[in-house]
Amino acid sequence: MATPTPVRHAWRALTGLLVTTAVLFGVNVLGVYVFQASSWTPELALDLQGGTQIILEAKSPDGTAPTTDQMNQAATIIRQRVDASGVGEADITTQAGNQIVVQVPGQADEETRNRIEASAQMQLRAVLATTAASTSYVGDDGNTTPYPTPDATMNATPTVAPTDGSDTNWVTEELYAKFLSYDCTDAANDPANEPHDQPLVACSPDNSAKYLLGPVEIDGSSISDASSGINTQTGQWVVNIVFDADGTEAFGKISQRLYAFTQAGDTPRNQFAFVLDGVVISAPSMNGVILDGKPQISGSFDQESAKTLADQLKYGALPLSFTVVSSASISATLGTQQLEIGLIAGLIGLALVALYSLIVYRALGFVIIASLGVMAVLTYITLCILAWRMGFRLSLAGVAGLIVTIGFTADSFIVYFERIRDELRDGKSITGAVEDGWGRAKRTIYISKSINILAAVVLYILADATVKGFAFTLGLTTLIDVFIFILFTHPVMQLLARTRFFGGGHPLSGLDPEALGAVYRGRAQFRAPVAGAKGSAARRAGRSRGEAERRQTIAERKLAQQSADSTGETTEGEN
Numbered sequence: 001m002a003t004p005t006p007v008r009h010a011w012r013a014l015t016g017l018l019v020t021t022a023v024l025f026g027v028n029v030l031g032v033y034v035f036q037a038s039s040w041t042p043e044l045a046l047d048l049q050g051g052t053q054i055i056l057e058a059k060s061p062d063g064t065a066p067t068t069d070q071m072n073q074a075a076t077i078i079r080q081r082v083d084a085s086g087v088g089e090a091d092i093t094t095q096a097g098n099q100i101v102v103q104v105p106g107q108a109d110e111e112t113r114n115r116i117e118a119s120a121q122m123q124l125r126a127v128l129a130t131t132a133a134s135t136s137y138v139g140d141d142g143n144t145t146p147y148p149t150p151d152a153t154m155n156a157t158p159t160v161a162p163t164d165g166s167d168t169n170w171v172t173e174e175l176y177a178k179f180l181s182y183d184c185t186d187a188a189n190d191p192a193n194e195p196h197d198q199p200l201v202a203c204s205p206d207n208s209a210k211y212l213l214g215p216v217e218i219d220g221s222s223i224s225d226a227s228s229g230i231n232t233q234t235g236q237w238v239v240n241i242v243f244d245a246d247g248t249e250a251f252g253k254i255s256q257r258l259y260a261f262t263q264a265g266d267t268p269r270n271q272f273a274f275v276l277d278g279v280v281i282s283a284p285s286m287n288g289v290i291l292d293g294k295p296q297i298s299g300s301f302d303q304e305s306a307k308t309l310a311d312q313l314k315y316g317a318l319p320l321s322f323t324v325v326s327s328a329s330i331s332a333t334l335g336t337q338q339l340e341i342g343l344i345a346g347l348i349g350l351a352l353v354a355l356y357s358l359i360v361y362r363a364l365g366f367v368i369i370a371s372l373g374v375m376a377v378l379t380y381i382t383l384c385i386l387a388w389r390m391g392f393r394l395s396l397a398g399v400a401g402l403i404v405t406i407g408f409t410a411d412s413f414i415v416y417f418e419r420i421r422d423e424l425r426d427g428k429s430i431t432g433a434v435e436d437g438w439g440r441a442k443r444t445i446y447i448s449k450s451i452n453i454l455a456a457v458v459l460y461i462l463a464d465a466t467v468k469g470f471a472f473t474l475g476l477t478t479l480i481d482v483f484i485f486i487l488f489t490h491p492v493m494q495l496l497a498r499t500r501f502f503g504g505g506h507p508l509s510g511l512d513p514e515a516l517g518a519v520y521r522g523r524a525q526f527r528a529p530v531a532g533a534k535g536s537a538a539r540r541a542g543r544s545r546g547e548a549e550r551r552q553t554i555a556e557r558k559l560a561q562q563s564a565d566s567t568g569e570t571t572e573g574e575n
Helices: 006-034 068-082 110-117 173-181 245-263 303-315 336-361 364-389 396-425 430-462 465-496 535-550 554-567
Strands: 051-059 091-095 099-105 122-132 136-138 144-146 200-203 209-219 223-230 237-243 272-276 279-282 296-298 321-330 520-522
Touching: 006 364, 006 430, 006 465, 051 068, 051 110, 068 091, 068 099, 068 110, 099 110, 099 321, 122 173, 122 245, 173 200, 173 209, 200 272, 200 279, 209 245, 209 272, 209 279, 223 303, 237 245, 237 303, 272 303, 279 303, 336 364, 336 396, 364 396, 364 465, 396 430, 396 465, 430 465
Parallel strands: none
Antiparallel strands: 051 099, 051 321, 091 099, 122 209, 122 272, 136 144, 200 209, 223 237, 237 296, 272 279
16 A cells, blocks of 8 residues: 555545534534534623522531531532533632522523522432322222321331331331322422431422332432443443442442342332432332442433433532522623623734734745634634533633633744744755654644643643633643644645745745755755855845854854865855
């Protein structure tokens, strides 16, 4: 198989760039017109477009005032729920000692409100009984009769002390009557604040089933991680849970107890329920003894429901319960004027880079301008897709990251073009200078961009949430910059070097060998001036020789002097 020529390689790279661009636009078309979840404009952050403010008031399980550590932990967990990626530009703060203020950009949708307002404790309880969410039964006579409600004559205390969370001795006459008559749709029923050491009656999220549960055996703080994925053996979506050391030990004992019920066919006592804000979000059965603290929940999941459950398990362990005090719309802290100022600053930066490029590199400057244009298109469509897929919102800090990248990108062009010019000064052809210059320049560019990306990653990890947008856009545009250099800038130069204008070294091309001082014939050997040269030609030749002499190393100058002594010549020409 023949080795690809530079021209063939250039066309392949440009084709790859075109395909990549088409794919990105195709993805966003799907998001806009099929899923109706994306947009053709990047989403703006709280500081540029305003949003929704929700104030939550904390309540501890024992009724005491929440501690500072509890409030900070709760704020952190709510921030993870609302903005797990850190680039959604949500603002979560504490105030008045017992309140958390949540501000999200734009109008909060129902899903976001539910994630915020349903912020409570995650509990794991054994299932004692379950039934359809009905408050009545059909009698022998065919009539529907309501279940009797608890009254003072019913026994409310276990006659035998329960030994574990699955012990049916928890179920007293009064509790069972409450379970049967429990109305899941009655807003007066609030199981979220029931005591942890007592049984609980709770319902499924859609109020289609109700559960009688034992006391809390593990709380959500013992869940160190939860993720969704596909079981490679069954091909079904599952939720993977990882417990910490204490949770692993406790869950191991629970699994042994519940799996014994599974083997005995004792249902639903072989189930355990994950309870969030008094709602049973999942009640899987135990299909084995799990001692490594890594259970897996399977069922009729799809990708979305599996991810939702994983997020609820991972971010549901709040140390406090909350009630919503207020919910209102808020105006932008900076507004569109600041955005316009930022965009104007970016356009001024682009104009200055373009002007500098045309003055210094002449026609090569148009390659820089075209590369920046392609980079702007890819960055724009990428931001639109990220707003859809990961909730990215562009803040003023993010705009600053985009502007700073213009300067970093200009540095890369300077490195590349100056390497090409150095090769021309060494006496190489323009096509050879482009290839060899790229080979030398790309190492410098890769190292420089690696440092930029490393700085962006460190800043993203360690900085405050208000700075994450800057770090994210800086890292993203740096990656796109490298991508453009490989698939656009260098391939375009490979093609231009074979045109008459650039390949012939036209004075306006920016690659004129004589203007660059390309008078080398080899190490320490220079082209003599053309005899009889007058006027501008002579001055240009003199500038070329002067440029070459200034770029000589000490060793080269000594070698040139020795050569001149032996031949009776000098670098100024023949005597």
